[in-house]
Amino acid sequence: MISLKKAKMGLLMLSILAVLSACTSNSNDKQTSDGSSATVSISGSTSVGPLAEKLAAKYTEEENTNIEINQIGSSAGITNAISGVSEIGMSSRDLKEEERANGLNEVVIAYDGIVVVTHPSNKVKDLTMEQIKQIFTGEVTNWNELGGDDLEIVVVSREDGSGSRDAFQEIVEYSSGELIRNSIIASGNGNIKTTVANNKHAVGFISFEYIDDSISTIDINGVEATAENVLQEKYSLARPFLFVYKEGQLTDAGQRFIDFILSEDGQLIAAEAGAIPVK
Amino acid sequence: MSIPTTNKQAVEIGKANKRKYMLERVSQRVFLFCALLSVITLLLIIGFVFYKGAHPFVAEGYSFIDFIFGSDWVPSEDKFGIFPMIVASIYATVGALIIGVPIGLFTAIFLAEIASERLAKIISPAVQLLAGIPSVLYGVFGLAIIVPFLQDTFGLVKGQSLIAVILVLAIMMLPTIVTVAETAIRAVPQTYREGSLALGVSQIGTIFKVVVPAAKSGIMTAIVLGLGRAIGETMAVILVAGNSLIVPTSLTDSVRPLTTNIALEMGYAFGTHQEMLFATGIVLFSFILILNFVLAKISAKGGN
Numbered sequence: 132m133i134s135l136k137k138a139k140m141g142l143l144m145l146s147i148l149a150v151l152s153a154c155t156s157n158s159n160d161k162q163t164s165d166g167s168s169a170t171v172s173i174s175g176s177t178s179v180g181p182l183a184e185k186l187a188a189k190y191t192e193e194e195n196t197n198i199e200i201n202q203i204g205s206s207a208g209i210t211n212a213i214s215g216v217s218e219i220g221m222s223s224r225d226l227k228e229e230e231r232a233n234g235l236n237e238v239v240i241a242y243d244g245i246v247v248v249t250h251p252s253n254k255v256k257d258l259t260m261e262q263i264k265q266i267f268t269g270e271v272t273n274w275n276e277l278g279g280d281d282l283e284i285v286v287v288s289r290e291d292g293s294g295s296r297d298a299f300q301e302i303v304e305y306s307s308g309e310l311i312r313n314s315i316i317a318s319g320n321g322n323i324k325t326t327v328a329n330n331k332h333a334v335g336f337i338s339f340e341y342i343d344d345s346i347s348t349i350d351i352n353g354v355e356a357t358a359e360n361v362l363q364e365k366y367s368l369a370r371p372f373l374f375v376y377k378e379g380q381l382t383d384a385g386q387r388f389i390d391f392i393l394s395e396d397g398q399l400i401a402a403e404a405g406a407i408p409v410k
Numbered sequence: 411m412s413i414p415t416t417n418k419q420a421v422e423i424g425k426a427n428k429r430k431y432m433l434e435r436v437s438q439r440v441f442l443f444c445a446l447l448s449v450i451t452l453l454l455i456i457g458f459v460f461y462k463g464a465h466p467f468v469a470e471g472y473s474f475i476d477f478i479f480g481s482d483w484v485p486s487e488d489k490f491g492i493f494p495m496i497v498a499s500i501y502a503t504v505g506a507l508i509i510g511v512p513i514g515l516f517t518a519i520f521l522a523e524i525a526s527e528r529l530a531k532i533i534s535p536a537v538q539l540l541a542g543i544p545s546v547l548y549g550v551f552g553l554a555i556i557v558p559f560l561q562d563t564f565g566l567v568k569g570q571s572l573i574a575v576i577l578v579l580a581i582m583m584l585p586t587i588v589t590v591a592e593t594a595i596r597a598v599p600q601t602y603r604e605g606s607l608a609l610g611v612s613q614i615g616t617i618f619k620v621v622v623p624a625a626k627s628g629i630m631t632a633i634v635l636g637l638g639r640a641i642g643e644t645m646a647v648i649l650v651a652g653n654s655l656i657v658p659t660s661l662t663d664s665v666r667p668l669t670t671n672i673a674l675e676m677g678y679a680f681g682t683h684q685e686m687l688f689a690t691g692i693v694l695f696s697f698i699l700i701l702n703f704v705l706a707k708i709s710a711k712g713g714n
Contacts, residue, residue, distance in 0.1 A: 297486075
């Protein structure tokens with residue numbers, strides 16, 4: 132009887148272990164088992180990563196290629212591409228001069244666009260990047276300082292760690308520590324939109340795909356937040372998603388993956404993932 | 411010839427008995443296993459949360475004192491201080507008690523002592539149904555009704571505030587308080603009431619001077635259980651709290667209690683940030699443990 136109990140306990144523990152190990156093993160494991168096919172190693176930005184994962188999942192359905200993606204941040208990814216640790220680096224920012232000097236080629240696979248939104252009744256429709264920074268860091272606290280009504284500004288931001296928040300802070304150039312302390316923190320684009328739509332004091336930021344009539348969008352230096360303006364590089368609250376690689380280091384398999392991303396199918400996946408397609 | 415037959419019968423009976431006892435023992439083990447399952451789950455959860463949460467303090471050299479009393483929570487800059495959240499959790503819970511306990515207690519008294527049976531039969535199920543509403547719906551209700559109401563009525567710049575959290579939590583703790591307190595009050599022997607009334611004390615006097623003191627331990631249990639519900643509530647709070655990282659100084663400040671900090675950031679957190687969220691869980695867990703300890707003390711006292 133004791134052994135029966137032990138066997139049952141063992142079974143339970145085994146099943147728990149199985150569940151736990153299933154949680155911790157990452158998706159790379161299943162791809163490395165097949166040694167016969169070519170392997171493309173990609174590393175870099177955590178913002179580009181999820182999109183790259185989606186593209187890779189679709190691509191490997193049809194092609195006999197292993198694609199290994201490590202999300203370690205833009206700078207580390209670019210360093211890996213230069214040193215040859217990874218075949219391709221992912222970056223969610225433009226290359227710096229010294230990085231470009233190492234003979235890196237870059238391909239824009241998509242753009243990421245963010246728009247500042249306010250309550251529809253808000254008269255402020257146009258801001259400069261500096262003014263946006265002043266709002267989110269608490270230097271400007273009333274809409275009348277920006278040409279609006281005499282209303283206190285309520286800042287709405289995403290939670291720390293969110294890719295959209297990272298991107299926004301990177302482009303506007305303020306850090307998480309500088310964000311005004313009494314800002315409302317909402318989880319998710321939809322939550323920010325609802326909060327802003329119901330509060331005439333509020334200002335927040337959301338991805339392009341969430342724009343609708345319930346909120347009013349802010350132009351940056353007179354340029355409207357549209358995909359066309361992002362593609363023409365007029366609208367500055369946007370950033371490119373880059374694949375970078377060193378001249379001569381790109382394998383045929385890597386080139387074919389990039390070709391796939393830039394194809395109609397690949398760009399459709401990018402659009403579905405919330406990015407702005409380059410074509 | 412008769413002897414083998416009896417032997418045969420005895421063997422048959424023996425076999426049947428064996429089978430019966432076997433079944434008995436097997437079912438005992440099955441029940442034991444089911445009972446152990448919750449204990450095992452509890453141990454796994456505690457082990458996992460403490461293992462993950464203690465790691466940054468044990469292996470990475472973070473100070474636990476700075477974690478508890480630090481007022482900066484900026485994970486991307488390696489600053490982890492949960493003092494504003496501890497204060498927010500305590501304020502929100504205490505505030506909810508101040509509003510929820512009198513209402514809950516009076517409802518319980520009304521149902522047990524004053525209301526006609528017909529009326530009690532309508533109100534009682536309604537209160538119990540309140541307990542069954544998923545907490546996220548309370549949050550949506552708070553966001554759609556309470557938050558705009560506060561904004562419009564009091565001219566607040568933002569309705570997401572400590573007072574909104576308190577109101578939602580007060581409503582949520584009502585069913586717990588009402589149900590437990592009502593049971594306690596009903597359990598007070600009828601002779602207490604009769605004696606008091608016979609001495610010429612009014613009905614309200616009897617209730618507050620005799621019945622409520624007699625049901626004291628049950629009512630305290632009700633309050634502590636309501637407290638536990640309030641301090642652990644997450645989904646409803648996350649929508650109405652505003653989640654700002656400040657130590658609240660007024661009822662209109664937006665706050666971030668401990669629970670919402672975990673729920674809000676767990677999705678994106680990794681590495682030390684994630685471990686610090688588990689550490690937040692340890693602090694929350696300690697609060698619940700203390701509450702349960704208090705509850706056990708009260709029950710023991712009531713037993714005497």
